[in-house]
Amino acid sequence: MKVYGTEIASRLLLGTAQYPSPAVLAEAVHSSGTEIITVSLRRETADGSGAGFWESLRETGCRILPNTAGCHSVQEAVTTARMARELFGTPWIKLEVIGHSDTLQPDVFGLVEAARVLSAEGFQVFPYTTDDLVVGEKLLEAGCEVLMPWGAPIGSGQGLRNPDALRAMRAHFPDVPLIVDAGIGRPSDAAQAMELGMDAVLLNTAVAKAGDPAGMASAMALAVEAGRAGYEADPMERRDMAVPSTPVLGLAEFA
């Protein structure tokens, strides 16, 4: 997978929030084999006061994708993105503009606007969006080269609530990297996303809140790999009737 000119081998991206401890987080990152971890830049730590924690993230050796989690307006998101660029020295930004405080659904109008502002400033924007095709087009026009549609609300672990919409996105944007972000709860959800032809999966809570985060991280990695291999192997279509693998006519009669 190539994103903004960078070749990425692992198709699993991991969030770094809510783990029981930085030690458990480091273990999970290691066993997931991920190359990209996202970091939430809560506005209150954006003054650099989260340095101790961030240092432990840098030690994982992963590429860091800072995010604007928790931002509810274009201005907030843009300001946070600028701080992230300074703190982490990367043009990458996972752009979240939250529109609804209960479902954490993205405000797609603000998202497009913020993406336009940030792209013009040289950022490489990874937008957390819905599975709406028109919004996807507007984001590409705004300068995004990757789309991150949700599978279900953030942290809900509901899996893919609308697989048909994701399939439509794949068909509509055949050459744009698509990363399912949010909603993955179990390895089968991740595998399903990959079977639909998504390029990667980004998840956090499913691993962080598992009883054994490192174990779940490796299960997710296996699922992502299996789902991708299944997609590339071109799976058969579903049928309503049974199709026996041996002929039903002409059986030998023994009576």
Place this chain on the structure above:
Amino acid sequence: MITIAGAGLAGLACAYELAQRGAQVTVYERGETPGTGSVARFAGGMLAPWCERESAEAEVITLGSRAFGWWAKVTPVHRRGTLVIAPARDRAELIRFARRTTTHRGVDGVEIGELEPALAGRFAQGLFFEQEAHLNPRRALRDLSAKVQQMGVEIRYGTPAPARVALDCTGMAAPLPGLRPVRGEMAILHCPEVEISRALRLLHPRMPLYLVPRGDGYFMIGGTMIESSSDRAITLRSLSDLLSAAFALHPGFAEASVVETGAGLRPAFPDNLPRLSEQGGTLYVNGLYRHGFLLAPAMAEAAARRLLQETSDEDHRERRTA
């Protein structure tokens, strides 16, 4: 003579364990009164090893189980258990919490009402950790400093520690590799019309809350966990989350006075467990994280054993060479 830097929770607990073993102890404290400079005064004061196991390693139980008896010798310990509840739509949180912990029993709405009449009819399901307890952290710090002084420990308030001490208990001020601050924020409410007698935890995917009664209508609510080295006053976001959660627990809290808010930095190592470590001839007790009152007794015992053991080894060697 054993010198200790810091008369916070760790320093006082170590002084107690050392004095108990007959050692002469002097504690240096920059603050003027017990616990003023200590993050422990913002603590909940819950002795809740089984609840904490939800997100902590198993050591919180093995090390924490001795805290009940230890504190009871020093300060009032209220052994009333912990009640864990969740709003109806967050039942999944309760199921998850139950799966990650032990030593609890499920309670229904009727039992919740029997345990805490103020909550009758408000919650349909919960978990009761009967063996857990709570104490008042500020009272405990005062009682502990009085106790160690009775035992002959000298506490020099308003006095920086000498360059070299035997034991360093200075929390975030200690120069230890891997030590990081985890910011916590809390508030104290005064609300005589709501009567709650034990520590409560309200589970919520985004704003979990604990509430600990302090007596006389006072309640402590907390506590955020933020990877930050800033000890500025509580933020509006955190305060509004805590207050909304308190209101969700009982609407009577709408009339509470917010008598205090606070923010402090918990010292923590990468595994969020405390450590004894030695550096430049000084022993450090640090990294108590959010388990200060729970784990300080065990860490203090270990520190005292190590210090006195080493001193006697040293004496032995000196005698031999003499």
